Amino acid sequence: MFAFNLFMRRGWGEFSFVVLSRLVSSLKEAESLSGEQDLGFLQTLLESKELNALVNVHSKVAKIGKDDRVAPLLSSSMQVALEVLEQLAPRCHISPLCKEVFHLLQTPHLQSLLCAHDSIAKKDFYPHLPEIPMEVDEDEETIKIVQLVKNNEALGATIKTDDETGKIVIARVMHGGAADRSGLIHVGDEVIEVNGINVEGKTPGDVLQILQNSEGTITFKLVPSDGKAGQRESKVRVRAHFDYDPDCDPYIPCKEAGQAFQRGDILHIVSQDDAFWWQARKEGDRNSRAGLIPSRNLQERRIIHERKQIESNSESKKGSCASICSTPPGSPNPNSCRGPKTKKIMYDVAENDDFDREMIATYEEVAKLYPRPGIFRPIILIGAPGVGRNELKRRLAARDPEKYRTPVPYTTRPIRTGEVPGREYIFIPRDKMEADIQAGKFIEHGEYKGHLYGTSAESVRSIVNVGCVCILSPHYQAIKALRTPQLKPFIIHVKPPAFEQLKASREAAHARSTFDETNSRGFTDEELMDMVKSAERINFLYGHFFDDEIENSDLGKAFERLVQLAQKSECEPLWAPATWVQ
Numbered sequence: 001m002f003a004f005n006l007f008m009r010r011g012w013g014e015f016s017f018v019v020l021s022r023l024v025s026s027l028k029e030a031e032s033l034s035g036e037q038d039l040g041f042l043q044t045l046l047e048s049k050e051l052n053a054l055v056n057v058h059s060k061v062a063k064i065g066k067d068d069r070v071a072p073l074l075s076s077s078m079q080v081a082l083e084v085l086e087q088l089a090p091r092c093h094i095s096p097l098c099k100e101v102f103h104l105l106q107t108p109h110l111q112s113l114l115c116a117h118d119s120i121a122k123k124d125f126y127p128h129l130p131e132i133p134m135e136v137d138e139d140e141e142t143i144k145i146v147q148l149v150k151n152n153e154a155l156g157a158t159i160k161t162d163d164e165t166g167k168i169v170i171a172r173v174m175h176g177g178a179a180d181r182s183g184l185i186h187v188g189d190e191v192i193e194v195n196g197i198n199v200e201g202k203t204p205g206d207v208l209q210i211l212q213n214s215e216g217t218i219t220f221k222l223v224p225s226d227g228k229a230g231q232r233e234s235k236v237r238v239r240a241h242f243d244y245d246p247d248c249d250p251y252i253p254c255k256e257a258g259q260a261f262q263r264g265d266i267l268h269i270v271s272q273d274d275a276f277w278w279q280a281r282k283e284g285d286r287n288s289r290a291g292l293i294p295s296r297n298l299q300e301r302r303i304i305h306e307r308k309q310i311e312s313n314s315e316s317k318k319g320s321c322a323s324i325c326s327t328p329p330g331s332p333n334p335n336s337c338r339g340p341k342t343k344k345i346m347y348d349v350a351e352n353d354d355f356d357r358e359m360i361a362t363y364e365e366v367a368k369l370y371p372r373p374g375i376f377r378p379i380i381l382i383g384a385p386g387v388g389r390n391e392l393k394r395r396l397a398a399r400d401p402e403k404y405r406t407p408v409p410y411t412t413r414p415i416r417t418g419e420v421p422g423r424e425y426i427f428i429p430r431d432k433m434e435a436d437i438q439a440g441k442f443i444e445h446g447e448y449k450g451h452l453y454g455t456s457a458e459s460v461r462s463i464v465n466v467g468c469v470c471i472l473s474p475h476y477q478a479i480k481a482l483r484t485p486q487l488k489p490f491i492i493h494v495k496p497p498a499f500e501q502l503k504a505s506r507e508a509a510h511a512r513s514t515f516d517e518t519n520s521r522g523f524t525d526e527e528l529m530d531m532v533k534s535a536e537r538i539n540f541l542y543g544h545f546f547d548d549e550i551e552n553s554d555l556g557k558a559f560e561r562l563v564q565l566a567q568k569s570e571c572e573p574l575w576a577p578a579t580w581v582q
Ligand SMILES: Nc1ncnc2c1ncn2[C@@H]1O[C@H](COP(=O)(O)OP(=O)(O)OP(=O)(O)O)[C@@H](O)[C@H]1O
Pocket: 383, 384, 385, 386, 387, 388, 389, 390, 391, 392, 473, 505, 506, 509, 510, 511, 512, 513, 514, 515, 552, 553, 554, 555, 556, 558
């Protein structure tokens, strides 16, 4: 007893050989107080080489730990570096010093050093040693009694009936919730009593009722699980590619535990332990508890199931006039009476649409992409034909021709009078262009009136490599080919306003229809209507790829917004696919 009192008083920080030898001698004094077997065991342990070696190491570490000169000043130097980067990003052009610090702080070696420093400062020494196996009497069950004060906040844990034992167990503990913060309730703990009421044979619903009827302090009697407690938060961030509302989800285990989100939201996935229900919180919501969201696996299954249902419904309705809308909004109406389009068509829409429907958009892992000094992300303007992408692109290039450039397209058509090779087009023989298309050298291409047209990947790269911002306004189906880790484009959706506003703005500006080959008339109502529908459809199919959007109603305002977005893409760290940030 004396020995252990000593042990407690001194604490581990002062534990040394002196203490160890005093422990051994005090054991001898206490021989009469306890069983011989226990004392013999303790004496062997205290005199063992292993323990003495450990004490030796501990004493040295403890000594160094007391030296203030090597004590860390902070344990979040990486966070500080990121904040400095964020502050510096818009100021790089001010001085070469800013630029150099900005560049230095981004180097992987320095960032790794800061991360290593923080881990040591936090005493985050991995790997963790396995827990010491405890020999427990088989009949003896360890029980913990946990008391939590009930307030307006949810407990942040869910319960279920264990399939094998039929007992009530803790199914999940929501990160950051009351149960998690208590550090006392863990997944797999068996619930024996709630407020003195034995829950054996009860359903999770019954237990919930007990909890709901309780006021003030709630006492749980739990048998701890033998699994690992206190899982660390994962650092994964994803961009959601669909809207989610737990209130409308009949399968979520607990609606109150759900986390609603919208397409485009950045989510911090804090746990992926459960195959079907991840725990996540919206990025930036640091203090809120995490909520349940469907896992990628579950969401993919749902989408496949929904598609199958839609397909079988439309199969069974074949031949009848009414059909379920299995196509995205704004899909081309095969009965449309619009005349033949004279406009240049770069893609076979029908062929590519089937491919798009194959995509199952759930979550995309993202990371912050920091601006690189002197290398700008290409800006891609996507939008319905005629919406004004070229007009905006022209204005941006005219504002600063040294900075914003558009690649010169290639064509196989013969040169016309007044045209200068390399100015309007780069003229190229058909067999050469076909071979280059085959070799994947074109980021977009198409055929119009028997001639090929296209934009080469090399022309985009060469603009980027000379430190200019490349602006592109390709057909929307080129998104997938352009959204690569090499190009890292910033993609903006240029949207039309509602029909009335669209019509009024185009009429007021005497806008020329891009559907008329001679450019001699304004847009017809049908063309404007198609533009609105097409924008909805583009948003449905590709909305999750857009970094931002511009509503092109008032041209001046739309252009102002484009300038702001261009600056944002040049200066700010922005979320991008994680594969782009290596
Ligand atoms: N906000 C606006 N208000 C009025 N007129 C506009 C506006 N935006 C564009 N326009 C006009 O609409 C016409 C079509 O614009 P533009 O050529 O830029 O379309 P586009 O999206 O590039 O089309 P396409 O892809 O079919 O070539 C042009 O006459 C342009 O000046």
